[in-house]
Amino acid sequence: MQQRPIDKSGSRRNHAAGVRRPGWRAGTACALAFMLAWQPGPAAGWCAQSPAPPLSTEVFQAMQEALQQPYLDLFERADSLRFTPAQIEAMRKYLDRARDSCVRLYRQRAAGYQKERERTQAELKRRTASLEDPERRQIHCKIQNARILESQAQMLAEHAIPVAYENKKAKLELIEKWPEELKRIRAEIAxxxxHQRRFGDVKDIGVRELVPGQERDVKDGQEAVRQLKMTGLLPPELDNAAIRKYVTDLAHKIGARSDLRVPLNVTVLNSKEINAFALPGGFLFVQRGLLEAVEDEAQxxxxxxxxxxxxxxxHGYKLMKRATIASIIYQAAQLAAVLLTGGAATLGTYYALQYGFYGLGLVLSLDLLGVSREFELxxxxxxxxYAWNAGYDPSGFIRFFDRMATREGYVNGASWFRTHPPFYARMVQTRREMMFLPEKPGLIRESDEFKRFKAELAKVTAQAQEEEKNKPSLLAPVQGCPAPEKIEYKPGQPIETICSPSGS
Structure with a gap:
């Protein structure tokens, strides 16, 4: 990469053009401290001493604000961001240290909540014979809230924080590599x-033959659906005809402009999980949580x-074909461990091993089978x-990916958010394809039908949330306890805002 020095005027322009987010300044001091070699010690002392950072404050803030921008904006601006290779490498090392420090912080918090829970449980056991009901209930609530906070801190440490930093590193890599990649793309177009790329025959979509034999997958898909329903592992279907019709019509519109050779069977599930998945043979399941999460029809x-x-x-067929007995046994053991420890998996994930269950919520580590990178790309x-051919703005995929990479809870089990393939490779692959597609006027991002669908969905969501208030859960079996203050990491929020010892 050609070295492009940053001058003061250039860095000020970058800083001014950066997207400012609420809470950014609050996390800057601690973020700068993370750039130093991390020193073991109590969490409360992590930001107490702040030697000079390896980058000037001006350059550091300009880079941080660039990394908060959406992928699509960075694709447009990467060539104008004047950061040197040395500055980019310094930021890359900072991100690794910041990630490790933040993960350690939340592991310590999880351990603290665990100790608090165990102390309170010991107190309950010691005093149980003499406790009056009101005090007993208070202790029950204290134990329950400690368990909730422990689980949340563990999720942040093991999933949300690493994914957030992986996303930032992908954007840093984009700043570093996209200008040269863009030159290559333009040369290919010129x-x-x-036209010679794999699947480059986009004008033949629907006529071309990608992989013969889709029809043979229908039986496996039908059997998987039957067993999922029989065992009660599938969430109930959403009881709203208008929402089901909207999603089904949209899916059929896209399917009719794809390379499908089998009928598309669409089911909308009444579950708050942000998830969608497809079974072999054209069985598509979309969950309510995903419908709530998308911001426009193109997404x-x-x-x-x-x-x-x-x-x-x-891909389901290929997954089964490549899987070995040893890998299936190993993954089944992994899945059992996730289920027994209350992880993000659902029991339905088991059918990935037998039927090629493939979707956004696939918890299994497909890189063990050597197929994840190839299939996802x-x-x-x-x-x-397919989105483009159906008349939709193909940037919807990138925009949804970018937003969900900072969605607490979603990153816990989603197969989109794996380090293989890396975020950068997926974003560049998608952007490249968008640039290669012929221009098509009037691509849809939003529609009146989508707005009406969202209004109807809001009613369903409100009803579901009201019903969930009165439902016990594994983490919260005691009803009526004051809820603990949740540690929230919201979409678009800088991860540094929750990574200071006082962050929440």
């Missing part, structure tokens, strides 16, 4: 070489198109093509 179209691409690419490319 020479016409881009929903991008997700559905991605799932349809798993079907047209016969392929579905990214084909999904963008």
């Amino acid at each position: 020479s016409g070489a881009y 929903l179209a991008g997700v559905i198109a991605h799932e349809i691409a798993h079907v047209t690419g016969r 392929e579905a990214d490319q084909l999904g963008v093509q």
Whole structure:
């Protein structure tokens, strides 16, 4: 990469153009401290001493604000950001140290909540014979809240924080590498070489043959659905005809402009999980939480198109074909451990081993089978093509990916958020494909139908939330306890705002 020095005027322009977020300044002092070599010690002392950072404050803040920008904005601005290779490498090392420090902080918090819970449980056991009901209930609530906070801190430490920093490192890599990649893409377009890329025959979508034999997958898909329903592992279908019709019509519109060779069977599930998945043979499941999370119709179209691409690419079939007995046994053991410890998996995930269950919520580590990178990149490319061919803005996929990478809880089990393939590779693959697609006027991002659908969905969501208040859960079996203050990491929020010892 050509070295492009940063001058004061340039860095001020970058700083001014950066997207400012609430709470950014509050986390800056601690973030600067993280840039130093981390020193073991009590969490409360992590930000107490702050030697000079390896980058000037001006450059550091300009880079941090650039990393908070959406991928699509960075694709447009990367060539104008004047950071040197040395500055980029310094920031990369900082991000690794900041991630490790933040993970350690929340592991310590989880351990503290565990000790508090164990002390309170010991007190309950010691005093149980003499406790009056009101005091007993207070102790029950204290134990329950400690358990909730412990679980939340563990989730942040093991999933949300690493994913947030992985996302930032991908954006740093984009700043570093995209200018040269953009030159190569433009050269391919100018020479016409881009027509020779794999699946480059986009004008033949629907006629071309990607992988013969989709029809043979229907039986496996039907059997998987039957067993999921029989065992009660599938969430109930959403009881709202208008919402089901909207999602089904949208999926059929995209499916009709894809490479599907089998009928598309669409089911909307009444579950708050932000998830969608496809079974072999054209069985598509979309969960209520995903419908709540998308911000416009193009984002929903991008997700559905991605799932349809798993079907047209016969990824479930290929998964089963490549799996070995040893890897299946190993993954089944992994899944059992997740389920027994209250992890993010659902029992339905088991069917990935037998039926090629493939979707956003797939918890299994597919890199053990050596297929995750290939299949996800392929579905990214084909999904963008299908959304575009159906008349939707293909940027919806990138925008949804970017937003969900900072969504607490979603990153816990989603197969999109794995380090293989890396975020950068997936974003560049998607952006490349968008640039190679022929121009099409009037691409849809929003629609009146989507707005009406969202209004109807809001009623369903409100009802579901009201019903959930009165439902016990594994973490909160005691009803009516004052809820503990939640540690929230919201979409778009700088991760540094929760990574200071006082952050919450």
